[in-house]
Amino acid sequence: GRALLILLLSATVSLLGGLIFGYELGIISGALLQLQIDFHLSCFKQEVLVSALLIGALLASLVGGILIDHHGRRRAILVSSLVLLVGSLILTLARSFIGLVIGRMTVGFAISVSSMACCIYVSEMVAAHQRGLLVSLYEAGITVGILLSYALNYIFADVDEGWRYMFGLAIAPTAMQFLSILFLPVNPVKLSSWDSDCQKGLIQLQNTEDRQTAKREPYKEKHYSFLDLFRTRDNMRRRTLVGLGLVLFQQFTGQPNVLGYASKIFHSVGFQSNSSAILASVGLGVIKVVATLIAMAFADKAGRRVLLMAGCVVMAISVTTIGLTSCIAPLAMARDCKAAADPNASHSLTQHPLMPVSSQPAVSPILPALGAGKSQAGPGFAATRSLAKAFASTQSREGVPDSSLTQKRVLIGQAKEETVGSTGPPFGGAPWAERTVLNWITLLSMMAFVSAFSIGFGPMTWLVLSEIYPAGIRGRAFAFCNSFNWAANLLISLSFLDLIDAIGFSGMFLLYGLMGVMAVIFIYLFVPETKGQSLEEIDQQFSRKR
Numbered sequence: 431g432r433a434l435l436i437l438l439l440s441a442t443v444s445l446l447g448g449l450i451f452g453y454e455l456g457i458i459s460g461a462l463l464q465l466q467i468d469f470h471l472s473c474f475k476q477e478v479l480v481s482a483l484l485i486g487a488l489l490a491s492l493v494g495g496i497l498i499d500h501h502g503r504r505r506a507i508l509v510s511s512l513v514l515l516v517g518s519l520i521l522t523l524a525r526s527f528i529g530l531v532i533g534r535m536t537v538g539f540a541i542s543v544s545s546m547a548c549c550i551y552v553s554e555m556v557a558a559h560q561r562g563l564l565v566s567l568y569e570a571g572i573t574v575g576i577l578l579s580y581a582l583n584y585i586f587a588d589v590d591e592g593w594r595y596m597f598g599l600a601i602a603p604t605a606m607q608f609l610s611i612l613f614l615p616v617n618p619v620k621l622s623s624w625d626s627d628c629q630k631g632l633i634q635l636q637n638t639e640d641r642q643t644a645k646r647e648p649y650k651e652k653h654y655s656f657l658d659l660f661r662t663r664d665n666m667r668r669r670t671l672v673g674l675g676l677v678l679f680q681q682f683t684g685q686p687n688v689l690g691y692a693s694k695i696f697h698s699v700g701f702q703s704n705s706s707a708i709l710a711s712v713g714l715g716v717i718k719v720v721a722t723l724i725a726m727a728f729a730d731k732a733g734r735r736v737l738l739m740a741g742c743v744v745m746a747i748s749v750t751t752i753g754l755t756s757c758i759a760p761l762a763m764a765r766d767c768k769a770a771a772d773p774n775a776s777h778s779l780t781q782h783p784l785m786p787v788s789s790q791p792a793v794s795p796i797l798p799a800l801g802a803g804k805s806q807a808g809p810g811f812a813a814t815r816s817l818a819k820a821f822a823s824t825q826s827r828e829g830v831p832d833s834s835l836t837q838k839r840v841l842i843g844q845a846k847e848e849t850v851g852s853t854g855p856p857f858g859g860a861p862w863a864e865r866t867v868l869n870w871i872t873l874l875s876m877m878a879f880v881s882a883f884s885i886g887f888g889p890m891t892w893l894v895l896s897e898i899y900p901a902g903i904r905g906r907a908f909a910f911c912n913s914f915n916w917a918a919n920l921l922i923s924l925s926f927l928d929l930i931d932a933i934g935f936s937g938m939f940l941l942y943g944l945m946g947v948m949a950v951i952f953i954y955l956f957v958p959e960t961k962g963q964s965l966e967e968i969d970q971q972f973s974r975k976r
Contacts, residue, residue: 446607447548448571456576460583461593482531486538491913494543498905503551511608514540521597553896562729569889570722577715654903664973673911679949680887681918684942721884733961741886746946748879753939755868
């Protein structure tokens with residue numbers, strides 16, 4: 431009975447942790463539309479507000495590992511929940527721009543620490559044959575949280591000061607997580623002992639010799655310094671290579687940009703109505719949730735390596751297909767601000783920070799919808815949307831494109847007069863029927879990409895990271911890799927239009943396809959299979975094998 435209770439509480443903590451993470455990433459897209467009017471935010475201030483979460487998360491990546499290793503996983507989750515409650519209250523009661531920035535930084539710090547501590551705590555808490563399922567539950571929570579944030583963005587879109595409700599509602603799941611963790615033990619307790627797991631045949635050892643060696647060597651927790659991550663001691667350097675390789679390939683296969691590009695592809699296949707952006711976001715969100723549930727079901731059966739490699743192969747084929755179809759029927763990618771709702775429409779602020787807004791060739795269609803001044807809806811707003819999209823992925827984590835609400839508000843009342851596709855067909859150089867077929871191929875490829883990411887890199891990266899390091903340095907190692915994940919995500923998202931200028935749209939997607947192939951090779955050569963093995967056993971395997 432106690433084991434079942436611990437199992438259920440562990441699952442609750444994992445799911446709620448992911449839910450809060452996804453919710454906080456997604457909610458800013460809707461809140462920003464109201465905040466820019468209520469606080470008269472300039473383009474720069476909007477970018478600062480969106481960036482504040484990232485700054486807090488990066489800060490947490492630097493110091494969170496020490497907190498997790500030195501003060502324990504459970505305490506780290508408790509502290510992060512309290513910090514998140516404080517951050518949510520600051521945001522809900524904010525009366526100034528500075529208050530909003532401090533609140534978002536506080537929230538960013540809290541969700542970053544929580545994400546690391548939850549994955550590690552749950553991986554240490556449960557038996558080997560359940561670890562894949564319960565750690566992947568965190569990723570499922572993220573996708574559900576992002577979907578929930580879009581639903582609430584939609585509900586509170588026309589409510590006066592609706593952003594206060596959007597930020598404030600995060601308090602409920604945070605309080606539930608805090609209460610759940612209070613009933614869990616301080617030190618992780620395995621729900622069934624290592625020996626009984628072996629006898630039940632739940633732990634499949636590589637071979638009999640490994641099993642005998644593991645039994646002869648009683649597991650002792652060792653102490654490590656941060657610099658040990660780069661030394662040959664216990665094969666730590668190889669573990670660091672595996673961790674960094676996974677988080678970097680997770681981003682360099684182009685995931686943030688393929689998602690952010692969703693709305694343009696949906697428009698190209700004929701979804702020209704007001705609902706197109708909502709379809710793009712919610713539709714992809716549902717696909718992600720379903721794919722993550724499939725990953726949860728197979729993580730402990732098929733194994734981490736198999737899911738990672740299968741996901742990478744499908745991702746590489748998908749982005750290559752998108753690249754080839756866009757060679758035949760190129761998509762117009764302009765560096766202007768005609769559609770401020772499109773996350774990839776413009777990085778004009780980053781490119782031409784001194785150019786006055788009035789000199790831009792087109793007035794943003796967001797003006798009649800929001801009644802805002804030009805200074806609030808020019809290129810900087812689109813750049814802010816790009817930044818918002820960059821941060822809404824996260825630890826990958828990944829996210830659904832956060833342009834849905836923007837586009838919904840922008841297109842209301844002007845669907846007949848002016849849609850994104852109204853200035854001419856988005857494709858050129860191919861007959862109409864052929865273009866239609868190519869558009870649908872592109873759309874299906876994008877859906878396949880999203881599914882493959884949610885089965886492979888999405889959940890498996892964090893599962894493997896929570897398994898391969900020794901207990902004494904697990905928190906710091908996880909945090910170290912996590913900081914690279916945030917940095918790579920930002921780099922990929924901000925280099926999107928520069929890459930298009932340099933090598934063309936199709937060239938960029940073909941490059942992502944090449945990165946996918948390299949990721950498959952990397953996983954095949956370096957990433958070990960860890961399914962069904964205890965954490966101690968994985969550690970001993972790594973320590974012995976060169």
